[in-house]
Amino acid sequence: MSDRQKKTFVITRFDPDKDEVPKTQTYEIPVRPDWKVLDALNFIKDEVDGTLSHRWSCRMAVCGSCGMMVNGEPKLTCKTALSDYGDTVEVGPLSNFPVIRDLVVELEGFMEKFKAVKPWILRAKEKAPEEGVYRQSPAELEAFKQFSMCINCMLCYAACPVVGNEPDYLGPAAIALGHRYNLDSRDEGDAERNQVFREEGGVYSCSYANECSEVCPKNVDPAAAINQAKFLAVVDWAKSFVSPRSRKK
Amino acid sequence: MKHLIARLEPVIWALFGGGFFVGCLLMPAFIFMLCIAAPLGWLPEGALSYERAHALAANPIGRLALFVLIVLPFWNGANHLRHFVIDLRGIRSDGVVAPACYAAALVVTGIAAVAVGKL
Amino acid sequence: MVEVVRHDIVIVGGGGAGIRAAIAAVEADPKVTVALVSKVYPMRSHTVSAEGGAAAVVPGSDDSLDKHAYDTVKGSDFLADQDVVDYFVEQAPLELTRLEHWGCPWSRNDDGSVATRPFGGMQIPRTWYAADKVGFHMLHTLFQHCMRFDRIVRYDEYFVTKLLVDGGAVKGVAALDMREGKTRVVLGRAVILATGGAGKCFPFTTNGTIKTGDGMALAYRAGVGLKDMEFVQYHPTGLPGTGILITEASRGEGGYLINSEGERFLVTRDYGVGQKAELGPRDMISRAIMQEISAGRGIKGAYGEHVQLDLRHLGEAKIMKRLPFVRELSKTYAGVDPVHQPIPIRPVVHYMMGGVDTNVTGATDLPGLYAAGECASVSLNGANRLGSNSLTECLVFGARAAIEALKYARGTSEGNETALRRQGEEEMARIDALRGRKKGGERISQIRREMNLAMERGCGVYRDQASMQQTVAEVAQLKGRYADLALEDSSKVFNTEILTALELGNMLDVAETIAVAALARQESRGAHACRDYPTRNDQKFLHHLLVFFTPAGPRLEKKAVTITRFQPEERKY
Structure with a gap:
């Protein structure tokens, strides 16, 4: 001693x-x-x-x-x-x-948000395992890899000023997770997730405080994910007026 | 009102982001031309004459550019101000602040439209 | 009154095997509902800590199922059941591909195919990886994927305390809901145990605090045999002090083990690993390190003697690309940056080859009870598991157990609810009596510490009859003292003291089976190295050992090992 x-x-x-x-x-x-x-x-x-x-x-x-x-x-x-x-x-x-x-x-609120962003691969047609893996280049992997490193430790929710104000806000980890799947070359579900992102309490509730990325112990940088998601979700929304096909998707 | 604003968040964010973009990209060029280059006499004679400037602004593309240049930074400012107040005074203030900020931006948008139209 | 909920299948444990089983069950039958009961939120399960990779033959490569099977059987020191191994190697590529389809971020080759790395005891690189956070990515992929099924109903932070048996078959579980401190009954026509290992029986382990052998103890008390418990895997490279795992992938990527003289002892001295050197199997390398230390070539540190893992020659770029987590862990928990300094390491308890005795289908001898993953002993790993087989094992046998449990469930009744409810109420009374109990004066941490030390002394890398005998006696005595446990916390909501007490009870049961089986195996095979019997003895011990619970103490039984294609031979690399 x-x-x-x-x-x-x-x-x-x-x-x-x-x-x-x-x-x-x-x-x-x-x-x-x-x-x-x-x-x-x-x-x-x-x-x-x-x-x-x-x-x-x-x-x-x-x-x-x-x-x-x-x-x-x-x-x-x-x-x-x-x-x-x-x-x-x-x-x-x-x-x-x-x-x-x-x-x-209490983590139950987070678990609901986690599920709300549909954190799984969405595809119109799924392959059988016997047909082998999807090709994904190292660059395509790199595009989302960082956002897949979240350990759900909830530090970002504790740091985020918006989560404190607006309990229904999806929050940094959940948005980064949804965004991770949107960026995955194997996924086709971005229209569905962008819909969620645009709803009340979605990505636009973020007030750009950047506290989430400051406290993240795994360098996930959820603030970057949120900003990218804001842009992609609004582009997706604008596209829905131009091309009826993308609206249907 | 709260729900209307929530529904319009993507649009507001696009205007806000656009304002940020316009502000960062075009303002320095503007300042350089009007506040540095012109007083120092780097510009050709008559480059900033009323006639030339009016012709440029009254052209349809010029009108549009001017409108965007005036309006978007206001939306950027309105959105920033709103979040600044939330940080200072808490979310409860948002019920008043958000409509007030965006209404102001809307009024400016209207005035800018009229002004640009009358050029 | 105890609350009762009912599902078709009850899965205990939300790690790799448990979630895979849950998904397999709801995919196989569009009507069933599954209860996924876990003592932690599933993404906290210890699968998350696995680092190096998951083994499967890559279709279309120059690898073959036969080679994977042979490596696994040889690695097991011929105590794997070869029918199990065959099923495993055949399903492995499909399972890892399925995980790829579900979004697992496997590392890639430039052409977009899945990359593989070499691993200990494998003759061909067949270990799929996602940098050095494979378990993390697999678990999160599985957990996220399982969210799409509303018929997987999660009971998070429920600690299962008893299997409920009616008419000779398992019909559900009693579980302590941590949030409210109430016992609840979760009924199902079949129960799958997927609770992981029991590394916390030992003082120095890579395992997280949740790995307390819960499923093994539940099955044991319900009369099911625990198999191959004497085989405890020591991972060669853990950080001294904390026991934090430094993945075998660091050797797969080219790292060296060096002693105090800076010598690559696996190359310069004969430890039976031959040309494989640092890529020999874990049991042999752990023994080599212990011999280096006993020969005086260890390095003294704050937490005893160690040797070093040297990655410096790999360079910063490769370390950051392939082993970033190793760097983070070394810097945070050992204060060394592997780009510039060697990492201090020593063998550390990592994995239980033994567990709940099941056949290839995951079924135990108790109708309605199945097991998969580390808590099971399906006999894939025999006396020594090869690194990167266990993550794949969770998937292959998690899925298989679910399919078999479903088949069984269709042909069986729901059981007598009144009788099952009564058992739940008895269990509730038992737990309530334990909460805040002031009787006796024994502390949880004291008994746990003594158990840990006894296990390390008697069931370490090298064992001998005298110390094993002493350990058996000490653990039995600790079980007696456990009855005099005093608890301070009488509250209901999130009472972690009672959880710790119940876990300690589970560990004592499991520790006893480990020590008793180790003492009985009078030979050296795989991870069991007995100084009094330094060689393998196929005449007398080419069989599994089962340990059964009896009120008078553990009872041992032999069980034949299934040998088909690969006849036992001397294990030399």
Whole structure:
């Protein structure tokens, strides 16, 4: 324990059966220099207070479970080094989401938005597996690859000022996902998704704050996806007046 | 009104984006010609004379260009102002702010149409 | 009163195998509804962490199904069932192609065909990949695709605590709804377990915290045998301390393993991997690393001794194109940039070859119960799995289990709802009694730590009879102490303490079967390397071991291995 120093953690606690509003609880624990914020939470859960609830799993920044507010900023706690912080670290549930318990937030709203953008390949005619793969050049793959890297950690929703104002806004991750399929050379569903993008709460609700891309731990750049989607959705809409065929599609 | 604006969002965004584009691309050229090149005497004699400018503006393409140049930046400004107010005062202000901003842009559009038509 | 919902098929686990099974079921029958019950949101499932790739013969290449089959059987140290292997290699290309059709962003060759990379123990590059985030892309593709089916009804953050059996057949599950803290009953005419492995029985593992052997424990307690549990795969390259996986693809792309003297020991010394060097199978390379460390050629670090994985000669461009995640992980969790420095690595618990005993159809001996993926032992992997076979296994046998479960479900009754509801109520009472229970003074984290250490001591890369015996005794004693667990949290909503307690119970059951089976296998085969019996003994041990639950403790049984085309031979590369 000699390599350990003490740090104080101020953690938001909330049990809907007991508390009217969230409160904070303070824990002082010994930490190792290479620990992430998540390691400290797990130490508290295991050794100090078994009633603390938080979500986590892979601890390697790919499952997307452990997004929380750390000193007021949305962070993936398994990727956030304690050494970047001072003696006191505040940890709370992600902003802009209803809180279920302690650091656990409600994801059902997001799951509906996720489904709304039809995140699957849409084609008029599908191939059987026996007919082999679709050809896709490395350049065609590159066109959407970045937007396929989202781990659904929800940091962008916690950072987005529009999500806070407008709960029905599709939000950065869902739009980036829909846009990813629109850009996929194997997909033909862009007209359907653009329809969704143009509806109320769609891409045009975005107010260009760019916070989503600032906080994204995987460099997905959802703000770029939203801006591209705004353009493509309006072009698609304009086209529907010129060519009746594209309207039907 | 809220739903009408929501339905028109793609159009508003297109006008906003167009304004941004026009502003970024054409304004510098405008400023260069009128505020730098002309005072420094880099332009040929009479290049900015009333007759030449009027002829250019009154030509149908000139009228259209002028109209676009006046109107789109206003839509850009209206949309920006609206989102700026939402950031400052919260979404609840949007019920008043959005119609006000876009109504102003609409009025400017009307005035510009009349003015350009009368050239 | 416990709430009851009913579907045709109940799938437990929302990872690669579970989602594939769900899609297969609703596609095969336009009427059925499927319950997809998962203790986490499906995109959090541990399939997400797989990195290197998924194996399948590329149609039209100079590869063949026979070669893939042979590599798999040899890799298994001849303990794979060869009928299973044949079915697997035949279905593998179709399954990976299907995933391509569903949008998986497989990396491509310039002509637009799917690219492959070499992998350990495979004689031909047949590992399909999407950079070094293959599991992530496969899981997200599957999850996104399953969204199009309204007949897949998800029960997210439901933790299954019991299989409900009526008239000798499984008819549903009891599950704890984390959000409300209530036990609910999900009924179906067949149940498919797809809950993944049990790496968290060990202290040092690539596995996420959710991999606690839940499905294995559920089946075990319902009387189904667990097969080949002694075979625990150590992945050669994990980061010291955290155990985070550094993919085998880093060696597939040309990385070297070096010791403290900067020597490529797999080339300069004889570890049985021959010309394959760094592309030998995982069991052999893990043993080589442990021998290097015992010979004093390890490098001392904050978390014990390790060797190094050197990627520097690949250059920044190749690393960024093929292995960007390896770079991100190394920088974030080991503080080294592989473009400029070698990565510290050591063998780490990665995968359970063993699991719920099924036949090639995914069926267990208990009617109505099926299993697929890592939680199952369909006997594809035998004593050692080849890297990149397991992601494909999830797809092939997830789909197969669903089709077979559907066939079975059509010919069976729904079961006696009153009796099943009563079982659900008993389960609810058991869980409610455990919540916030103050009895005894044992802490979850203390028992878990002791179990972890016992498993590492007795069931590590190298094992010996004395320490295995000690581990068996220690785990049995820990199970006794588990009955005296004290819990602090008596609340209902999202009580993760009770979840952790139930998971620990599952792990203790699974850990015991691992240790008991390991002790009984008095030979060395695949991932099971016993110092007292250093060679393979086909006369006495060319068979699977099944472990059954009895109130008096685990009971062992032999099960024949299916050998068709490939006769056992010395395993040398």
